[in-house]
Amino acid sequence: MKNKLLRRGIEPIIAVVILVAVTLVIAIGVIGWIMGWWGTFGATESLQFYPDSYINATTSPTLSPTLYLHVKNSGSASAVIYKIEIPGVETRSGTSGTTSLAGTFIYSATTTSFSGDVPISPGVECTLIITLRQTYTPGANYLVKIYTRAGNVYSVTVQAR
Secondary structure (H helix, E strand, C coil), X not given: CHHHHHCCCCCHHHHHHHHHHHXXXXXXXXXXXXXXXXXXXXXXXXXXXXXXXXXXXXXXXXXCCEEEEEEEECCXXXXXXXXXXECCCEEEECECCCECCCCCCEEEECCCCCCECEEECCCCEEEEEEEXXXXXXXXXXXXXXXXXXCCCEEEEEEEEC
16 A cells, blocks of 8 residues: 555646646747847847948148948947057047948047947948048058957958058
């Protein structure tokens, strides 16, 4: 008689409740993953810089050298640019403006230090126009480093014209 009592399992109604609960949790997880309810887990930024980026080296009393960066965020998360650097020559921190609209966006930064960050939404293609302070030699190539809040550093070589 002891063997019969020891081999007794859980009640069938309790087993059904446990199976239904586990099934519901798994179904909610799968639906949330498919619908994107869980935010941007696994989403990444991916900036592409086009070869038509350049430095306009023209200088005059009214014009300063200008950096034109043609960029597209082909990733699945917004890229937030907070610093642009030409190593050994010039560093510009922060920017302001928004690039959340589709299509081409032209951003102009003419101050010494920027007041915020530049977010570039997924799929947005834009041209960043940054006024520079140093003198650049026409025909020379310069390395430009772009820093994002996600910790990525993008390098692009541009020619001064």
